[in-house]
Amino acid sequence: MSNQLEILLLDDELIVGKRLKPALEKIGCCVEVFQDPREAMKRIGEKEFDIVVTDIYMEEMDGMQVLEMVHDQWPRTKIIMITGYAMISLARDAMEQGAFDFIAKPFKPDDLRKVIAKAAEALGSPLDLNAPVN
């Protein structure tokens, strides 16, 4: 289990976490889901995740702030930004600031899986999407 990817998923939409957690667990990831950015930040302060997936727009805190803080604290961690349709320009800014990739809403679970697989490859521990772990 030590080679399992540690993922933190932050989105203030409840359903996003509810559906993506099992979706990502199926490809052998260990997923922690947060709705509240502050709690997520607290958790990030405690633990180094391999991948952080965060929404750019949230009521409490900006995804860009999350990006900045994670990047400062855990330079190795890959950060994937979830953006709204109209926010492509902001996503590009995020890329410039060191985000690994971005994914625009609405997306399929497979879309995220692919991005995560890409990130896993970059981290040196590739995932086999075709052989899901049950």
Place this chain on the structure above:
Amino acid sequence: MEISQHNSENSGSKNEVDGSAKHLYGHIADIREAQQTLMSRLHFSVRKQIYLGNVLVFLFVLVIAVVLILNNEKVQTRLKFLEFVNEFSAEVQQARRYEKNYFLYGTNLSDAIENIHLARLIFTRELNTFAELQDQMTREGILNKIESYESLLGQLFQKQQQNVVELHKTGFSKGIETKLRKYGQDILASAESMMTVEKRALEKSLDQSRDFHIYSILVLLVILTMNAWLLVGRIYTTLSRFSTYAQRIASGDFRPILPKRKFRDEFTDLAVAINEMIKEIDTREAVLIQTHKMRAVGTLTSGVAHELNNPLNNIMLTAHMLLEDYQDLSDDERKDMLKDVTEETDRARKIIRNLLDFARESSSAMESVDLYQLLKETITLLENQIRLAGITVDIQFTDDLPRIHGDAQKLQQVFVNLLLNAMDASSKGGKIQVMGCLEEKADAVKVAVIDYGQGIPRHIVSSVFDPFFTTKPKGKGTGLGLSVSQGIVAKHGGSIKVTSKEGSGSSFNVILPVVTFPELHSFHL
């Protein structure tokens, strides 16, 4: 969102109950009715009044002229008669002088006869003139006396022909002399009295003529004054009324001029033309407002698009996972997922409906409006925009606010404009306050939209409501938002006031009267 739906249904049924929903724009039916009534009235033009006035003055002057000419004729007749009486009395006097000579010296009898004959001729010749002025009795009396006088002289003449010596000293002559003297005196006295009477009559005629002149001038003055007064009154009061109307139209009150007078004239044509103009302006303004609204809708669409992605994403993720794991899921899990899908679909529908409600070209109707409710709905409509801009909007209304009478859709557009402006002025993390309270006199409600942004430089504060005035970068603002907003508020009988301090923010205060334009002061002609 629930609220807005409920409210629109509510207002719909309200209009049906009223049966006479007042519209803010497009008074086309009103105008058509007003036009027809205006044109169907009896025609009495200003031109006719001018003509009529002049004809009346002319007729009056004509009457004066005729009366004066007649009076003049009368004076002339009297003068002629006086001349005749004078001539007549001169002849009689001459006859009497000769008659005296005859009785003293026995001479001039034939001269006397000649003179009295002349006098009689004059008298009979001028009998017609005479007839108008003296009664028949007097006339016949005088004529008789002349004839008697003549016949007495004739008797003397006959005696003289018989060569009676010293006839003038005989008793026969003495007898005749007495009679002659009597007749002569009577004739002269009559002539004298005729002259006196005629002189008096002449004086009277002249006096009358003078008085008539004075009075007719006075009456003419009165008639001319009345004529001018009526004409000026009609033209001046109507023109000043029109200038008031023009000012009101300029301030955005596009109600048509309604018929009030019982007749139709040039001003009616003007009123009809103005009503046509109002119709055009009104339609154009409604189009302008709608066009501008579509711009606001465009701005709001980006927020909606973003907001819409959340439920769409949720549906997509849920549906895919359901498809993927269908066999492995329990019934409860499947149901939970499907419930999520339906709920999220509903959420998406509401997001769109809110914007569509706002975008819809509504038949603007006047209704009772709760401004607090309206502002809350407006903020809900702008929620995505507000969130994207990272701004907080704080709404505070006092409890005692009365409902106002207005067009909720149009007023919402005003507040959307003001809030979007406030958001543009605010920086990220900024705050906008919306405050509602009753005006001091309690006859109006004030809604203030306050931002703490960069403020408006003092030198342009006065131009912010001008059409096409904008401080926003090219392509971002049309410069019509505030102009259109002010137009809408003006239509409600209210106003928008701005106070701003450079560097510390602006406050746009919308003041709306509890009752709109009172019908009492509407346009009439």
